[in-house]
Amino acid sequence: MKKFVFLFLFASALWMSSCKPDDNTMMMPTTNTFKVTVTNISTGKDYFASGTTGLIMPGESYSFSFHAGKGHYLQFGTMFVQSNDLFIAPSDEGLALYDGDTPLTGDITGMLLLWDAGTEVNEEPGVGPNQPPRQSGPNTGMDENGTVHLVNDGFTYPALSDVIAVSVAHDGGTMFTVTIENISNNASLATPFAPGTWVIHSAGQKPMFADGAAASPGLEALAEDGDITLMDGNLSSKSGLTVPFAPGAFSVGSDNAVFQTGMAADAALEALAEDGDPSGYDAPATTGIFNMPVGASMPGPLVPGGSYTFTFDAEEGDALSLALMFVESNDWFAGIDAMPLYASGKAISGDITSSLTLYDAGTEVDEYAGAGNNQPLRQSGPNTGPDENASVMPETNAGAHVPALSDVLEVTIEIN
Numbered sequence: 001m002k003k004f005v006f007l008f009l010f011a012s013a014l015w016m017s018s019c020k021p022d023d024n025t026m027m028m029p030t031t032n033t034f035k036v037t038v039t040n041i042s043t044g045k046d047y048f049a050s051g052t053t054g055l056i057m058p059g060e061s062y063s064f065s066f067h068a069g070k071g072h073y074l075q076f077g078t079m080f081v082q083s084n085d086l087f088i089a090p091s092d093e094g095l096a097l098y099d100g101d102t103p104l105t106g107d108i109t110g111m112l113l114l115w116d117a118g119t120e121v122n123e124e125p126g127v128g129p130n131q132p133p134r135q136s137g138p139n140t141g142m143d144e145n146g147t148v149h150l151v152n153d154g155f156t157y158p159a160l161s162d163v164i165a166v167s168v169a170h171d172g173g174t175m176f177t178v179t180i181e182n183i184s185n186n187a188s189l190a191t192p193f194a195p196g197t198w199v200i201h202s203a204g205q206k207p208m209f210a211d212g213a214a215a216s217p218g219l220e221a222l223a224e225d226g227d228i229t230l231m232d233g234n235l236s237s238k239s240g241l242t243v244p245f246a247p248g249a250f251s252v253g254s255d256n257a258v259f260q261t262g263m264a265a266d267a268a269l270e271a272l273a274e275d276g277d278p279s280g281y282d283a284p285a286t287t288g289i290f291n292m293p294v295g296a297s298m299p300g301p302l303v304p305g306g307s308y309t310f311t312f313d314a315e316e317g318d319a320l321s322l323a324l325m326f327v328e329s330n331d332w333f334a335g336i337d338a339m340p341l342y343a344s345g346k347a348i349s350g351d352i353t354s355s356l357t358l359y360d361a362g363t364e365v366d367e368y369a370g371a372g373n374n375q376p377l378r379q380s381g382p383n384t385g386p387d388e389n390a391s392v393m394p395e396t397n398a399g400a401h402v403p404a405l406s407d408v409l410e411v412t413i414e415i416n
Helices: 002-019 217-225 229-237 267-275
Strands: 031-040 049-052 061-067 072-079 086-089 113-116 164-172 175-182 197-202 245-253 287-290 307-315 319-326 332-340 357-360 409-415
Touching (some): 031 319, 049 229, 061 197, 072 175, 072 217, 086 217, 217 229, 245 267, 245 307, 267 332, 287 307
Antiparallel strands (some): 031 307, 031 409, 049 197, 072 086, 164 175, 245 319, 319 332, 332 357
16 A cells, blocks of 8 residues: 555656746746836026126226027126116127127127116215215115116216227137226226126026116115125026936837947937937837827927836846937937846836936037037027037036936836
């Protein structure tokens, strides 16, 4: 009997062993459905750039430089110190820095005006006891409670062309230099120009003041006391590079079918990186595109606060690659290069922002980010900049004004 039981168990073990699946032929790889969310976490800015000027005494000059592109305007202001609250500035809408494709250059003194901030009652220029050279302290004159307007108080002032000379030089590319000269030492009334502020902005904006409106506290301090602390703080907090992204493309597999680092970009990548056009990747067998912001009714760019999502199936051994254009550039894109989707047999999930890199597609010569006239928001048409004829490489010289990708993009992945 014992012998029979032993033989039965042995035979059963052999039968079960023969029925065990072959790991190489019968076990199927694990497949999961992944969802990727790409979010623009940047903060939009009202103005492109801003800065300050120094005290300019009679006979002295001061220069400042900046980058600007088509559609940008310059506004600046400095106190006429021998007054209660007068300042020199262009019109409240500023000066257009381009006329079509032609940059503003030369003597712009004739575009300047003498403004009254409307915050302090005017006294005779050059002798008033509440004017900075003679007042006992800041903000000591009688309140006017008026609005910003061109000076019309009945006092006599020297012509602005006898007091100040301002010129603009176009230094090439997107660089401009403005020079302010105090020539009042030869005028009927010599006056210092107090420290001032400048800002690069868009059409229709009035960043420093508005004709007929009450002066801001920042303008009051600038125009009454040459104190630019408030104005500079307000402008600088609202100035910088706004960072939208264009629709993008992705691939899932063992290789990166979107881009190859160190290789020349193909036509699909060139269109994506130069013009935000991912249509060359709309081939579901190998790649896909993402172009519909969450909550939108039609495809569009990824503006601050917006998100793209896309889903796909992947198995162990697959990797994710993606690319989307950094719009304020000639041919930069944020990319993930073949990031494995499984680790030790387990599907990954969570924040994968650290896998992002800023790349240069090498197809178009770079200009200053946010100002280049061959960049999408300013170019006359697609593919208009000079060819670069280089390879796809990480961008290592973006400029100090360009934020790190981790400050403007967040990418997460989850298993559906």
